[in-house]
Amino acid sequence: MDTTQLAMFFHLIGFGLLATMNVSGWLLNAQYRKAADYKSKLIVLSSARAIGLLSPLAIGIVLLTGIANMMVRGLGFTTEVWLEIKVILFLIAATNGVLFAIRSKKRGGLVAQLAQGSAPGGSEATLASMDRLASVFNIVQSVLLISILILTVWKPGRF
Numbered sequence: 001m002d003t004t005q006l007a008m009f010f011h012l013i014g015f016g017l018l019a020t021m022n023v024s025g026w027l028l029n030a031q032y033r034k035a036a037d038y039k040s041k042l043i044v045l046s047s048a049r050a051i052g053l054l055s056p057l058a059i060g061i062v063l064l065t066g067i068a069n070m071m072v073r074g075l076g077f078t079t080e081v082w083l084e085i086k087v088i089l090f091l092i093a094a095t096n097g098v099l100f101a102i103r104s105k106k107r108g109g110l111v112a113q114l115a116q117g118s119a120p121g122g123s124e125a126t127l128a129s130m131d132r133l134a135s136v137f138n139i140v141q142s143v144l145l146i147s148i149l150i151l152t153v154w155k156p157g158r159f
């Protein structure tokens with residue numbers, strides 16, 4: 001395998017990790033919503049957290065191998081429109097993921113308090129809004145990921 005092939009190999013591994021995380025997000029969110037009590041919800045959230053811990057690795061792999069893909073092809077950030085939009089969408093998705101991870105930690109803490117019966121008043125309403133946000137997050141990340149994929153396959157603005 002030469003450098004170009006190696007960069008693409010790991011780029012696709014990174015993409016596979018991101019896609020897996022996105023699909024797991026949908027499945028685990030459905031399990032979380034179906035869970036009958038807070039203790040069961042907490043178990044689902046701990047699985048989601050284990051998967052979420054992979055995200056810095058996946059983001060790092062995709063970004064570094066993406067830059068490697070650009071270097072071996074002699075592409076700059078502004079050389080081709082599709083790549084420019086793709087990188088911007090990727091950075092939005094990565095930032096959104098980091099912000100969601102912070103909110104998820106707070107949500108886990110709240111569900112733990114509710115499971116122990118030590119949560120302050122109004123926690124259920126706070127949790128309901130955090131849960132809504134988690135569903136919106138899954139939709140946004142899926143739309144971003146699919147848009148990135150469409151741009152990559154279609155490559156509008158390739159000269």
Ligand code: HEM
Nearest residue numbers: 015018062063066067069070073075087090145148149152
């Ligand atoms: C979620 C994020 C990303 C996904 C899903 C993704 C997906 C892909 C896929 C499937 C290919 C293969 C396309 C082909 O061979 O025609 C590819 C190629 C490529 N990617 Fe990404 N990528 C992502 C992020 C990035 C980033 C952040 C960069 C740049 C920093 C980047 C730069 C490139 C380049 C330059 C190519 C080679 C395109 C070519 O000229 O054939 N990618 N990407």
